[in-house]
Each structure stands twice: as C-alpha cells, then as structure tokens.
Amino acid sequence: MTTEVITVAAGTPLSSVLEVFADRVIGGIPVIDEHRHVVGMITKKSLLHLFMPEYLDLIDDFSFVDDFGVIETEPLEDFAQALFLVVDVMEKEFERISPEASLLKAAVVMDRTDCSVLPVAGDDRVLQGVVTRTDIFRAVFSPQQD
C-alpha cells in the first residue's frame, strides 16, 4: 500500500486534476471530504468519457471510421467553456479495500473491476492509503529481503 497519497476535494476545479494527471503516471485519485472520508474516485477513464459524446456508448465497434470530423473538437470546446468541478466527474460508486485485506484479494478486485488504483479504507471510510498495480508487482515479484 502507498500511504503518501495525492487526494483532491470534491470542490476542486477539474483543471487542477488534469494537471496532476499530465504530470504524474497515476491511474486515479481518491476524492475525500474534510474528515478524510473517501467520497469518490476520479480516474483517467472517467475523464476520457467527458470528451466523448454519450451516444457513442451504443456503438460497439468503430472500425469503419478514423476521423469523426466536426465533432472531434466539440466536446473539448464544451469542456473549455464549462467550469467543471471534481464532483461533476468523480465516480461515486467505487471499489475500496480494507487495510486487513490480503494481496490476492486486492489483485482479484483490481482484475474484476478493471481499476488500477484501489483506495484503502476501513468501515469508517477514512482513507489510509491506496494500492496500485505497481504496489502488487513490487510485493509479489521483488526479491525477498531477509
């Protein structure tokens, strides 16, 4: 588990989050309230959805098109004009894992939910850290130290 975690508040402007994602190689950021309770997750995937027209979800294969023409830049223009906050985009339903959970449990949850960052919090929902895929690789594949 990584205990030094970058977090954001629900009222943070989304532009600040974009800067974090642009500067660092991280898949997701926990959103916390003033008591450090985890209230959501903001991921690169949720941000990607912001730039895509919603109806594209209904088409499962885009092999027939390379360039969407005039609609390519439209969502970006909409995004630039609107004042989005983290709360507008964060995933309110997300997986979390307890500090007592095993490595295998964390790996299984990540595999099934396709998330790369899991917030670690107990029943009190207070954020204690995050588990990333890199954390699991380090724990499993690094040489054991005696």
Place this chain on the structure above:
Amino acid sequence: MPAIWTATALFIAAYCLVFGSRLHRTFSAMVGAVAMVIVGREMGFYSPEAAIEYIDFETIALLAGMMVHVALLSETGCFRFLSIKTAKLTGGSPWKLAATLALVTAFVSMIIDNVTTVVFIGPVTVLIADVLRINPVPALLAEAIMSNVGGVGTLVGDPPNIMIAHAAGLHFNDFLTHLFPVVLVVMIACLFGLRLLFRRQMREKSQHLETVRAMRERDAIRDMRALRLSLAGLGVTLALFLLGEPLGIAPSVAAMAGAVVSLVLIRPDPDKVFREVDWTVLIFFASLFVLVGGLDGSGVLDKVAAWTSGFGRNHPGGASVAVLWLGAVSSALIGNIPTAAALIPVVSRMGGLGIPVGPMWWALALGVGLGGNATPFGGAANVVAISISEKTKHKITYGQWMRIGLPVALISCLLATAAVLVLPW
C-alpha cells in the same frame, strides 16, 4: 358466474400491472398467470395442465427461431453496414437521410424484430446526423415509426401477426397478399406525413458530408464469413416461409430450420448465442397465454363473443372497423402484444359462432400494429428510439412523440380502415 367475475378481475388487475411501471411487464404477466392458475384451480375453472395447453408453442418457437437469426446477424455488423451505405446515398439532405434510413428500417423490420432493428440502426443514425451537424430526431422518430409500420406487412414482422397467423390458420403468403400491399401504401403516406411534420428541421442540407463519405462501411462488417452463412440460414427460413403452405411446413419449423442451418454452418459459442435470445419476451408471451387461458376457462370469452356476435353477423364491415380501432387504441395505451393476446381469442370465438371473421383478422393485425405509433409506449421500438435520443443533445420528449406519432398513427389507421372496407378480404 363467480368464476367469470373472478377471472375478469384477475385479468384486469394483471393488465393494470403490465401497463403500470411499478413492476417489469414480464414479472407482471407472470404474477397474473400464477394467480390465475392458483385461483382457477381452487374455483374449478382452470388447472396447471390446462394452462400448459394454452401456451402457444408455435408462436414461441417461431419467435425463438427468429431471435437466433437476429443473434447471429447482429454480431456480424451488417446493420452498421446498411446504415452507413444508406447514409452515403443521401448526399447530406436531412429529409433523404431520415426517409431512406426509415425505409431501410421498415423493410428490415419485416423480417427482423423492430426493437433489434432500431437498436442497431438508431445509434449509427445519431452518429451520422451528428457528424453532418443535423438534428437526429426526425430520422430516429421516422425509424421507430416505420419499423412499426413495416412489421405489419409480414407474418414474422410483428409478434401479434405471428399470434394471429396461428390462431386463424393463416400462412406467410396470406400476409404478403393481404397486408404487404396495404403496408406499402401506409409507408408512403407516413413518409409524406413525416415530411410535413418535420418540414422545419428538414430545410438545410449538410455541408459536412466528407466525414460520412470517408466512413468505410465494409470495415463495419466484423465477420464476412459469418454474415454470408447467417444470410444463407435466413434465406432457408424465408424460402420455407414462402413454400410453407404447399409443403405443409409450419412457420415455427421454417424459422428453426434456418436457424439450425446457420448454427451448424457458423458453429458459434452456444452460450453466447443463446444469451442473446430474448427469454424475457418469450416468458412474457407464455405468461400472457396462460393468463388469457384462464379467462377462456372461466367462460368470459364465450360471453364476450356471444355479446358481440349479433353486431358481427349483421355488420361485418363495421365489426372489422371496430376491431381495428379497438386494437389501435388499446395498443397505443397498453402495447400491441397484450392487446393481441386479449382480442385474438374473442375474434376466434366469433368465428366459431359462424361469423365471417376473415377481414377481422387483417383489421386486428393492422390496428394493433399501426396504433402503437400514437404514443411513446405503444411499441417497444418507440421506447428504444427515445432512450437513444436521451444520450444526445436532442432528447425526444413524450409531447414531441405525440405531436408526430399521433397524427401519423391516425393517418395510418384511416388508410387501414379504408383498406378493410374496400378490399375484398
């Protein structure tokens, strides 16, 4: 007498549940069917054995066979291919785009079920309209409306037609000779009606055709071999539909035979294919049959047929028109399948009393098929078109649907009335 009132009360309660939005319509019909069997057994007018007898396995097997065809075809990407190919021919004209995609939807809906057709053609329509910078609503509405109209034209186009065919002993070719020509006329009238109703949105031609022109419809087809083999299987089914009457092959056997040919040739993952079969719809049908069977067992249908037989005998034309409009209004309010399930046994009983019900069957098919266009919940394709629009910037509201759908349904039903009265059925 208590049996008649109890069965009627159960039937009305179950239909209210189906119509209401508190419980899914399939669960509602199941609740009604189970209640009818339990109460009917206690009161001595129905039994579990009789309930099984009432399930029309011809209809269910035909639907299941066609669902296998749909499951195989939809995987190939052929609907995307059709939509893009059609859009390229329209030259950026909003009217041509809406009209041609609606026509394609109508003709595909004559063989494939309406919902599947709109589910696959609708989203590509929205994408094409978006890149052309035109409002997708006229095309989406036209597709849903025309899928309902097109479905009336053949035995397999609409589930009520399948139920009517089995109850009345009608063949695939009977539908082609009786309803198909009427449906073609109604389709043309609907297109004119839609053109008039959407005249404001249809004015400007798109200047962004290049994106659509650059789309490669061939690449939309994921598996050309599977597409060819699916079409071969569907071809077998269609040939057996056409030759069914002289060869004595039931439509359900024709649907299953073609589906089996496709399955053997393609050899897809069985779990995947059978997951795509819409069991919810099949169970809905079975439950409705059990529910209506209880009504019959209690003697309600004989009573209704006896009450209406005088009118039917003395005014056969008027009776057909009454069936058409009753079917249309009820279909607009509670949907075409529950309406057909309730009205078919009544017409059938009237036939048993020696009343000439031939034209009434066609009137019923036209009424329940065309009336559903009047309201957003009259047909499953309507609901699909609305839910697709909700993912765009141009949401179709219920009011907007009624402004377009109601006049179109009225024009269609008036034309159908004329056909029922004039044509020598």
